Amino acid sequence: MTGWAQLRAALAVEWLKFRRARPAQVTTAFLVAGVTALCVLTVHPPAGGSSLTAAKAQSIGGEGGWAGLFTAADTIIAVAGLLGFGVVIGWVFGREFTDGTVHGICAAPVSRAAVAAAKLLILSAWAVATAVGLAAALIGAGLILDESGEPDLRTRVGKFLLVAVLTAALALPCAWVATLARGYLPAVAAVIAVVVLAQMAVLTGIGGWFPFSLPGLWAADTGAVPAGRLLLVLPIPVIGAALTVHRWQRLVSR
Template sequence: MKILSFVNCEARKVYRSTVFWVVISVFSLLPLMLGFLSSPDLDWESYLSDLLASTATLLVVGCSFTSAWVFGREYTDNTIKDLLVKPIPKTYSVLSKFIVITIWNVILASFSFMVVTGVGVFIGINGGSISLILSEFLTFMLTAIMIMAVSTTSALLASVTKGYLAPIGLTFVIVIVSNVVMHLGMGTYFPWTIPVISLVDNISFISIVIVMMTGITGLVGTIAWWRFAEQK
């Protein structure tokens, strides 16, 4: 039950912050604009395929930001000292942050899908069905889970660099590198492009392993850093 109190505390930090509502607003406006730029002559399958791929790319940035901010703000707000001196398991503190980040990211992904779908209904996209939309939603959420996994590296970098500026900067570098590796046909081997590719094409077992190993590295590395490095 102790972990639940940690999660509740972290959730309150996020929910009461301005950043939470700014991020939610951004992930409302961007899919909204992308949706209205789409042609109403598309069918639902083509419409969702195009829009969700673009939304997933935005989600890569969003999930990296949420991970970086939740961990990095402890250093920029100088509250890390309070966490380190308290006689509490540091693993609980890290895991509670990751749980809250996951909930935040699930909200972002779900809300983005709702906006995209809502715009499709508004502009009159034809040829849809509940089963198609549900299938696309499940596929999109699986993609979002992979994006969340690779975004744990932002939490690790935020902890190591003691702030969120470095991981946010790295996120923009990743966006640039992603375009390069996609152009070179190496996207299935780059952790941050694999989830987006999975929306439009099948990915290999190697790609899945790359995503899993990246996620494990970020998670375990962050726990280890808070457990050992920050105690010195």
């Protein structure tokens, strides 16, 4: 088979596996429904809550309305998205080793590089679709709650989608970690460690130069991160994807 034929065959198989994957289904539901609920609670905290909780919600959601809803979404997705996307990416690659299905992949006529590329393409499409679904859910929630005070909603939505997609892109190296460690748990541990490091970078004042902190800081509109610095994010997914495909090309069944 030609390279394109192998990729098409791999895409068909990998898509069938992915759409049946329970971790992907649960994570999608959490990122769409769960994050939407968190954003709504941030902008409209329940009556009778503690003053500390209300103050925290105020610091994230600001004055409320459409601006507060999407500001909360930007902040939450920068952390929850990195965890959620990272876990699913690590699982998609790592499960082949923990379930022993990698032996069949190594014996298949489709190249291992094509399989890895197909996984990455499907995961990328899923991440974009999840971001769009979450944006739609936020708009729906805002309309139901009759939010106001935002003259340019399209700008807010576009900014959120950029933050969400960049966050998903930063999680792509989890595929390489799962392949290198031959399991998904090390990838989960790695993405948790990255989230902790990103928060520490922000607290120590170097988050503006740490790629994994950049989407969230830029979304905060504090002026600490100019839009051009988001270009520092781009090498992370490119290098992660290249290392993953290269590793799969050299993969040997054990």
